[in-house]
Amino acid sequence: MIKTKPNNNISTVCNFNYLSELMGGKIHLIKKIMDTFLVQVKEELESLNSAITEKDYTATKNLAHTMKSSVSIMGISTLQPILKEMESLGMETTCSDSYRDEKLSELNLNLNEICKKAFVEIENYSFS
């Protein structure tokens, strides 16, 4: 069993309180979810990078939608507005493609940066 502390450290991007609470603080269950998250979200991020490069808006929308649920489990709240906007831009039909591509690339840069930090935090998480 583990007890997590409130996320007072502003330099961290994850907050594991929600996950820990749902899993009753059981380390083996938390670890299993973290391992699945690392494999799945790394793949999704790669697919999203490709979708944006290839201007595949449907794939962008679908991947951003899925990632929204996954990152909420790890308490990565800073990613919620980014993914929400990416999902909306994937569905957007009124703005120009150049505006949409520029905005998506900008959001994707932030997404990659935050995800990179999150992966390190999860991989180095100490259960002691």
Next chain:
Amino acid sequence: MNLFKNIFTKSTPKEHTIFIVEDNEVYANLLEAFLMLHFPEIHAIKKFTSGEACLNESFQIPTVIIMDHLLNKNQSGAATGLSIIKKMKIANPDLNIILLSAQTEIEVVSKTIAKYGGIYIPKNEEAFHNIEQQVKQFFGI
């Protein structure tokens, strides 16, 4: 002494089966672990990544089906949870179904699912608590 204790201790019969239809593996695994942790009555949980796969096995009549609405992560044209539920409910109106969705504009879907006797739960921070309460009702706890 332990033998007598074991004989006379009332154990919970594991009689319920749950189907989870979710193409997000992280969310599906979390939901599975959460349910197993909170409901010792569960005999088995089966996970599906598409509505069509679940539909093929719905003859097994699980106690509850928990289904995501958007199941198009792997396949763009995949059937939505709602369309699968409509088919299932026509075949078996007594099925207990919970539809999950992370979409914000879901009013139409929630009204439609209610028409088919299903329960709609938004995928937010309260989702797992709401699922727990709903499953308790279906289990008659």
